[in-house]
Amino acid sequence: MERFQAAGKDRSLGxxxxxxxxACRRPAGGPNLSPARAQFQASLHAVTLxxxxxxxxxxxxxxxxxxxxxHVISATQARRPVFAVPEVxxxxxxxxxxxxxxxxxxxxxxxxxxxxxxxxxTLGVRANxxxxxxxxxxxxxxxxxxxxxxxxxxxxxxxxxxxxxxEEELRGIARYIVANPLRAGLCxxxxxxxxxxxxxx
Numbered sequence: 237m238e239r240f241q242a243a244g245k246d247r248s249l250g251x252x253x254x255x256x257x258x259a260c261r262r263p264a265g266g267p268n269l270s271p272a273r274a275q276f277q278a279s280l281h282a283v284t285l286x287x288x289x290x291x292x293x294x295x296x297x298x299x300x301x302x303x304x305x306x307h308v309i310s311a312t313q314a315r316r317p318v319f320a321v322p323e324v325x326x327x328x329x330x331x332x333x334x335x336x337x338x339x340x341x342x343x344x345x346x347x348x349x350x351x352x353x354x355x356x357x358t359l360g361v362r363a364n365x366x367x368x369x370x371x372x373x374x375x376x377x378x379x380x381x382x383x384x385x386x387x388x389x390x391x392x393x394x395x396x397x398x399x400x401x402x403e404e405e406l407r408g409i410a411r412y413i414v415a416n417p418l419r420a421g422l423c424x425x426x427x428x429x430x431x432x433x434x435x436x437x
Contacts, residue, residue: 300364305344305400307409308355308369313389317350318380324387325431327379328353331372340368345410347417348431354413356406369395410434 312318319325325348332355336343341357359365377390400406417429426432 299399300359300366301399302359302361305356305358305406306365307398307400307413308357308365308395309352309397310355310369310373310395311352311392313392315351318387318390319348319353319431320350322430323383324380327383328376329431331376331379334375335368335372338362340371343433343435344406345413345434346432347413347429349416349420349422354416356400356410356413365397369397407436410436 319328328348332343332346335341336357339360340362341360344356344358346353346355346357359368362368363371373391373395377388380387380390400409414426414432414434417423417432418426423429
């Protein structure tokens with residue numbers, strides 16, 4: 237799928253193309269940020285995916301609706317930089333592509349950071365949100381262990397999700413997602429980071 241050929245010098249499946257997403261070259265935010273958007277972004281910065289008590293709190297009130305857009309964040313076990321290895325990043329992205337192509341979800345935007353994943357997608361009808369994310373994590377962990385059996389476990393238990401309400405702009409959240417490498421100091425331009433993509437040009 238073309239959208240999974242992520243922008244940057246080392247595209248997700250090995251293609252070398254320039255950044256197509258001009259609108260995503262800047263981080264979302266700034267002085268004109270609405271209070272609701274500022275609160276949303278602050279909550280994402282505050283997310284930590286560790287501890288069983290926290291995982292149980294994340295499950296409270298979790299809704300799962302086919303056709304609903306979700307921003308999902310999942311971290312590696314002990315926040316190890318597993319995806320800093322290009323071969324590992326590529327196999328995880330292939331599983332993401334397979335989830336999209338298989339109708340589990342419709343992918344809008346994502347960024348694979350060294351130790352966590354941000355993914356904005358619309359849920360399909362094949363499984364609920366937890367089942368879909370768990371399928372992805374299981375399949376991607378299996379693929380990663382195929383490269384290096386010592387990489388186990390790959391993911392932390394649980395995940396953070398935010399259901400995107402109608403009044404929220406998917407493109408604004410997408411810009412926030414793909415700008416994560418900038419905020420983390422991993423690159424000077426979004427197009428210089430290899431592991432991200434967004435469906436809007």
